[in-house]
Amino acid sequence: MTDTKKEESMQNVFKVGIGGPVGSGKTALIEALVPILIERGHRPGVITNDIYTQEDAQHVRRVLAGVLAPERVVGVETGACPHTAVRDDPTMNLAAGAELLDRFPDINVLLYESGGDNLTLTFSPALTDVFVFVLDTAEGDKMPRKRGPGITDSDLLIINKIDIARYVRADLAVMEGAAHDVRGERPVILTDCLTGTGVPEVADFVEERMAVTCPSAR
Template sequence: MDVRPSTGASSPSRVGAARVGIGGPVGSGKTALIEKLIPAFAERGVSLAIITNDLVTIEDAERIRRSGLIDPDRVAAVEAGACPHTVIREDPTLNIAAADDLEARYPDVELVLIESGGDNLASTFSLDLVDWWMFVIDVAGGDDIPRKKGPGVLKCDLLVVNKKDLAVHVGVDLEKMEAAARSARAGRPTVLTNCRTGDGVGEIADRIIADVLFR
């Protein structure tokens, strides 16, 4: 299913699968994280569906569909047609409709992952859309990202600092970057990952299960 921009009122209160948002700048590793989370959730017995958001393409959805990790029909694509903020925060109608459709077609789905189109540090999710959300940044983007205290970094339920393996190659002190993140977030959870290898992804899956599925 591919969804293109339209107008409409917000969805009413719902009962169904948990919905988790994944935001972050372009290239931070959001899609790579999803590709590692799919088998992690499968190992934990969690039935999954996925929604990706892009400006005017469905490239991320097609990448996941071709991965062989999940039934391609369980992957929906939303074309935002505007700033990615629009469809995850200001008017999440398109994503709500896409998630409702996936749940209707696959009643066994327990968790819907909703990936935002790549955006800056101000990207946040509407709680009308998701129950819990994470924000992905990467070490190569600079160790000053946590100190800039963007809304995505501060407001997310879980901050993911990806590409930790690159720290030694880009002059980043990983321990200081992690400390700055924890300080900016007043101790709220931060996980360091290498989504190419899957390092740290199991911890994220376990947190989602504990905080969202079984809270």
Template sequence: MHDPTQVRGSHHHDHDGLTRRPADGVLRVGVAGPVGSGKTALIEALVPVLLQRGRTPAVITNDIYTSEDAAHVRRTLDGILAADRIVGVETGACPHTAVRDDPTMNQAAADEILERHPDVDTLLFESGGDNLTLTFSPALVDLFLFVLDTAEGDKMPRKRGPGITECELLVINKVDIAQYVRCDLARMESDAHEVRQGRPVVLTNSLTGEGLETIADFLLAHEAAQLPGAPAASA
């Protein structure tokens, strides 16, 4: 029996043999970052904030051989977001492939969610744990967040990499533990602003909700800037 919360394999197509893009009017947001940086926790904390803002989100996670992240999101959001609005993609390959090089499987998963739930207006795509070179294909998402955490060390922004420099919003997560892992949070934030040349950076604690409203503001402002007739967003 087909499980609507799981997608496996290296290719997935619609019945007509073509992979359709998600429906127009749906804000598509990628969430990337190294293993353990808190991508899943961030999404789990962000969904209730989006719901409070009147949004109707759905979540697509990527793991190489399992759907553990999707299962975790379903458990955490039980009673908040219906299980079939949370889908796990088993990429069977490098996470970069599934969201940057050939996002076919994620596009198909999005199509399936939107077919079942046409009211969805926000799709959150979580990449599998990845390195600093990961970016999302513009064929899949409208913008993406890249998540670092203080336990990785304040040197991380200085390593640059396209994930850090090209994402629309850089998230420095787990700010509450910086003092315990010898991370100079002020320097980490300053370096992040420097390497991103002024592009947005937000500090977060997904457990307390710190910074989550700022992320929601950013996402909705980005969407508003893309609406027909809206003025172009400033650089």
């Protein structure tokens, strides 16, 4: 595929960046979201980022076995800070996406998972169309008040692991309220990715933004 055709194919795919701290549930979100997207007629591909290993990619392949072909999940080993690979110089991820689309041109939704990072994480607009940031209740209900572009500027903020909030002394109402306070009109969704609670709403968000941002991906 020529470089021009690669650029055109990337423009016809809706690209979602998923970031958040280590252990917040980024991989679990992808594993819960992909089957819903497939059920709704979409054809997803997944690119994960780890610093030195392919652990996340391998985990996604195992969990989604029989749902998503393992070849549609690619792991990128960044070798450096995750910020570099998805924000500062997304060259490796762009190349991985182009290669995946070259092999599977039917893909219409590409999910990029960042390696675990801090609240300053963002995605380069050259890499993704929307940016989803995942927090979890175990980090404490104070987290939204810490702000940072991951919390305030992401297109969607997800508060995950709502099922364990009471065990970690996190007040969901306080956490959600603070998130809305610092985000204004930007959406917030509460999820439990292991049971699927809230994940259909995340799929709704993806489809709504796809229709506006990248209608050709339909």
